[in-house]
Amino acid sequence: MAELQALNEHLGALLIQLSDAELHKLEMSIARKIRASQKTRISKQQNPDGSAFVPRKKRLRDKKNKIKNKMFNVIKTSKYMRIERTADGVAIGFMNRVANIARVHQYGLRDRVERDGPTVKYDARELLGFTPDELDLIESEVLNHLSK
Numbered sequence: 252m253a254e255l256q257a258l259n260e261h262l263g264a265l266l267i268q269l270s271d272a273e274l275h276k277l278e279m280s281i282a283r284k285i286r287a288s289q290k291t292r293i294s295k296q297q298n299p300d301g302s303a304f305v306p307r308k309k310r311l312r313d314k315k316n317k318i319k320n321k322m323f324n325v326i327k328t329s330k331y332m333r334i335e336r337t338a339d340g341v342a343i344g345f346m347n348r349v350a351n352i353a354r355v356h357q358y359g360l361r362d363r364v365e366r367d368g369p370t371v372k373y374d375a376r377e378l379l380g381f382t383p384d385e386l387d388l389i390e391s392e393v394l395n396h397l398s399k
Contacts, residue, residue, distance in 0.1 A: 271396075280396075292382065305375075322376070331349040333346050357375070
């Protein structure tokens, strides 16, 4: 988050000069690109720092010890990973029941595997977070928009 704060301070003076309509257009453009980047990172099963997600437990593997489905196949779709306009800008997050699943995995919390099943401590798998490439993307998009 420190990198994001530094980026905000760096580009803040330039963004003040934009009209509300231009700022909204820029925010949505950046948010769509960030969401696409987050989707590809989740598909690669990587945390924002580049490390791999902690593998699934053994019981979720088939007989040949292969993972049946990649984790978070459905959660990363734009139906659930939404862009929302806020007073401060835009936010990318999860909706509905999926938001609870994402929160449990993001922070490595305890939750039930099934409705009447046991409570399990999940390993932390950061679904949302900024990579250095995404911070560079934000900076370049702002500068490209201002240079037009």
